[in-house]
Amino acid sequence: MSTVLSTASAQTNSALARELFDKYENFKMSPVTSRRFSQAEMIKWLDPLRDQKVFVMTPVGRSAEGRTISMLKLGTGKTTVLLWSQMHGDESTATMALLDMLKFFSQEPGHLVTRSILDKLNLLIIPMLNPDGAERFQRRTAQSIDMNRDALALRTPEARILKETRDTYRPQFGFNLHDQDPRYSVGETRNVSTIALLAPAFDETRSDNSVRLPAKKVAASLAAVLQEFIPNNVSKYDDAFEQRAFGDNIQKWGTSTVLIESGGWPGDREKMFVRKLNCVALLTTLYGIAADRCEHADVKVYEQLPFNTKYLYDIILRNAQLKANDTVPSTTVDIGINIDEEFNPKTRQAKQVAKVVDIGDLRTFGAFQDVDVRGAVVVGAEVKLDQQIPMERVNSLLRKK
Ligand SMILES: [Zn+2]
Incomplete structure (x- = not known):
């Protein structure tokens, strides 16, 4: 019985992903045409959606240079999911995908995906956690700190915002959204890693527990969606435990966390195709969590992904x-x-x-x-x-x- 069920849901997920992929051009946040944009531009794109009450926007703190960092809240469900992007200021692909996703919710309020996600989930989104870095299109914060090595010391206001948000809402799932070097390859192939996934380790021995295992299932669900479109370009990110990184610590603190690293694609320096893949994979996987499908995902789909290489x-x-x-x-x-x-x-x-x-x-x-x-x-x-x-x-x- 369970095999029949999981096969059926896999097919449905794949059909759903195809549908979103095919209609993407109709719903995407079309004013976003370059991956280099400031926080002010992002807010200008979000404003109409806020006016339509697609989400509630709440300030959660200020960057080192005083820019207000906001969290977008939407959905009335019991399962809290926290998504944060661009803690590295020059890694904006997922920020664009999040804007696309919000635009989808506004444009397709009656769609099964929108209704399920908003009924079952409580989405908390912090797009562009490092607006000072985004202003310069640089990795580090205005204080020259890599905030993904600041999860323990919390010397940057941006890191404190993420930690406080995690501690206040105690989300069940976390999505840690980044860009990787576009020249990573997949395992022993010379295929570019267009997206690398990771359910970060919470200890040196990379053990599993009741927090990391669901994260691996989320990663497996993301991988299955992505492989529909780019079967040879999905890899696993380095899984060594980094005691100062956010993904590893948020996993340790009890939120099932997945890292998505957007990489390269031939002829796509602006990463518009990679952005589209991100959006489709996020929407489909959030729907999977909402519809209780994700827990049936086959962890092997994630575990068998080849690691990133540099060829x-x-x-x-x-x-x-x-x-x-x-x-x-x-x-x-x-x-x-x-x-x-x-x-x-x-x-x-x-x-x-x-x-x-x-x-x-x-x-x-x-x-x-x-x-x-x-x-x-x-x-x-x-x-x-x-x-x-x-x-x-x-x-x-x-x-x-
Ligand atoms: Zn990064």
């Missing part, structure tokens, strides 16, 4: 002729290049900066742009390890393929 560069130029300097002969090399972005808070524009990160036989690595440039000649002055290389030069080499 990807942004660009590999293969078989270039490198003349490193005047005293050595030229030789054939592959050149690994990563592209990062330098954000200017004044203009709120980001500039792409390319850096040479590896030179030699790179057959063990993959890349988003993996190009054979056989015959292209480069010299040591322009291709130097750990040095920048002008984007124009990278583009001209890419054209040589």
